[in-house]
Amino acid sequence: MIALAIIIGVAAGVLSGLFGIGGGILLVPALALVLGLDHVEAEATSLLAIIPVAAVGAWRQKSYGNLDVRSGLTIGAFAAVAAVAGVALVNVLPVEAVRYAFAVLMLYVAWRMASSAIKQLRAGADPALPDGQ
Amino acid sequence: MPSTRISQLAVLGIATGIFSGLFGVGGGIVLVPLLVLWIGFDERCAAATSLLAIVIAASAGAATQLIYGNVDLVAALTVGIPAVGGVLIGTWLQQRIPVAMVQLLFSVMLVAVAGLVAFQ
Numbered sequence: 001m002i003a004l005a006i007i008i009g010v011a012a013g014v015l016s017g018l019f020g021i022g023g024g025i026l027l028v029p030a031l032a033l034v035l036g037l038d039h040v041e042a043e044a045t046s047l048l049a050i051i052p053v054a055a056v057g058a059w060r061q062k063s064y065g066n067l068d069v070r071s072g073l074t075i076g077a078f079a080a081v082a083a084v085a086g087v088a089l090v091n092v093l094p095v096e097a098v099r100y101a102f103a104v105l106m107l108y109v110a111w112r113m114a115s116s117a118i119k120q121l122r123a124g125a126d127p128a129l130p131d132g133q
Numbered sequence: 134m135p136s137t138r139i140s141q142l143a144v145l146g147i148a149t150g151i152f153s154g155l156f157g158v159g160g161g162i163v164l165v166p167l168l169v170l171w172i173g174f175d176e177r178c179a180a181a182t183s184l185l186a187i188v189i190a191a192s193a194g195a196a197t198q199l200i201y202g203n204v205d206l207v208a209a210l211t212v213g214i215p216a217v218g219g220v221l222i223g224t225w226l227q228q229r230i231p232v233a234m235v236q237l238l239f240s241v242m243l244v245a246v247a248g249l250v251a252f253q
Binding site: 005018043053074080083095 | 139142145146148149150153154155157161162164165166176177178179181184185186187189190192194195201204205206208209211212213214216218219220222227228230231232233234235236238240242244246248249
């Protein structure tokens with residue numbers, strides 16, 4: 001089971017580096033289903049595990065010349081405060097209904113991301129080199 | 134930073150925080166597409182900025198959870214140390230894949246996450 005948790009950990013890190021996400025999408029299930037933590041512990045533990053992962057990822061991106069430090073810090077500070085509001089809203093909003101709306105919104109965003117990516121790929125002007133902003 | 138820029142970043146941060154608090158999804162899933170589609174960052178800059186924002190937001194969240202005693206330190210190290218290795222591979226790989234291809238793969242992941250959010 002430990003070996004499986006380690007493998008999922010590596011996979012979560014790869015996704016994190018590739019896509020700029022925390023990796024909780026894989027870490028939470030690994031902690032809950034593989035290591036047997038309950039849901040609250042798994043979410044909390046994932047948050048802690050994500051910190052060094054995101055920090056190392058951000059540091060690597062900085063050396064590749066892709067990181068806008070001030071934007072990242074500003075967004076992060078607002079997000080940290082707003083997350084508290086988000087958690088509070090869970091008790092106020094009809095979360096089940098909002099959940100489906102959020103899923104549909106994500107599908108729409110996926111379609112927008114994909115069509116813009118395909119347009120870029122067709123245009124062909126896409127060197128696989130760090131190119132800043 | 135010009136003030137319009139700061140207010141844009143504030144809106145990004147607030148949207149990211151509320152959605153992640155509300156649905157338990159990571160901030161990056163929300164933030165990266167907003168940076169790409171709204172601010173016009175390329176996929177690499179968006180990922181880089183998102184990772185730094187996650188460090189700040191996750192630190193605040195983890196500090197709260199540590200106080201509540203919900204964090205399992207051994208389990209965090211068990212998945213966290215391999216994940217640090219993974220992120221080195223992931224960022225290395227990302228510099229070698231065309232940005233548009235990374236963006237396309239991201240949209241595939243978004244569809245999977247939308248499914249998880251809807252059916253969890």
